[in-house]
Amino acid sequence: MSLPPECSLEATPLPVCFAQAQAAYHWVDGSSLGGADPALQQRVADGLAFAEKAAELVSSLSVFSANEELEDINTGDLKYLLLPFLRAELILRIQPEEAAGCHDVRLKHLRHAAALLEAFLRDLEARRALRAEARAGWEEACADKPLDAAASRTLKKPGPEVPLEP
Template identity: 35%
Template sequence: MSEWKMEDMPLPALFDQARKIHSAASDSSVDQETLKRAIEALHRCDEMVSKLGLFSANETKNDVSTANLKYLLVPFYLGELTEKVAHGDRLQVIKISQDRFKEFISFCEVLELVPEEETWNSRPQGSFTPEARRALKISRFKRQKAAESRLQEIRERKERRGRSSKAAALSTPIEAGEEDALDDDGDEEREAWLTTISLAICKAFDMMEMLKKEEEMLSAVKDRQLKVSYFISKTGFQVLCVA
């Protein structure tokens, strides 16, 4: 990927570059240097979003402009890309990634973008039975598939509209129904970003659950290693005393 000077880039261009790397990282392997470059760009996006005051805790999703909706994804992208960083301390990577996902979910909750069944504050005590977990996973899976399907429909519609525009330029009759679609860009863009955010929310919850399990496993291994090291050190000390 060509070099780009992020300090000279406006927020939309910087976000677009980082998003392209995120997309590439999702589909295939991306080298660590490019990954870190994207993370750095997203951190800068995060700073710019905060400095510009694009979002407020007093707003709901209806108050956020279509042009700004995409920037809600900055912490989500940071969470996903951070998780892919190769680092000696995997537990530290997990913690940073978890914090970013939590930040994303928390703000989406404020904007009323998270389904009520998923919101942390609305979960009653004792709701984490195996049956409840299974029902929640099934519901989340259905929402994820619905979001993916809707995004595919939007992409296909844009492609048809692109063909219609070319046909119009060549004075070729436009297919029935495509005329109205030409005036539908704004609503369609908003729906696309809201659906993308909905999909990201599903993925964020799944990632947090996966990372939590990995964290518990690695912590258990680390605890065992510490106990073994302590035992060896104590045993060695006792042997020296006997000698």
């Protein structure tokens, strides 16, 4: 999984970074190891490093332009649209060490992954890559999403009971 010691992640080309990130995701996703297993966590860390480097390269090489639709994208580059998804999935597999503040770290990872998944869906939508039923489901899910924790608590509070008239 890891590069040989004589190679550095910085010198790794985009296709290799993507392939390594994707291989790590598939390995982790298919693994029967427990979430906190050191081998699994190492694979998650390696995959995430490759995915983040690949995302950095996609941006610096301007692989996609903001106004490109799906049909305009080079077929060989389509796979790079998956990078936010791969990054989010690997971030969701990170198990913080049990210590004070581990819940804060986990929450930070969850928020980061949610932002990446939302960016992934927005990018697909902007490129007209979502079918109508997928777009409708996503819009419905976003419409139901409370803006913040206080709004969520307000929605959960039952209103005052109004007696029924006989």
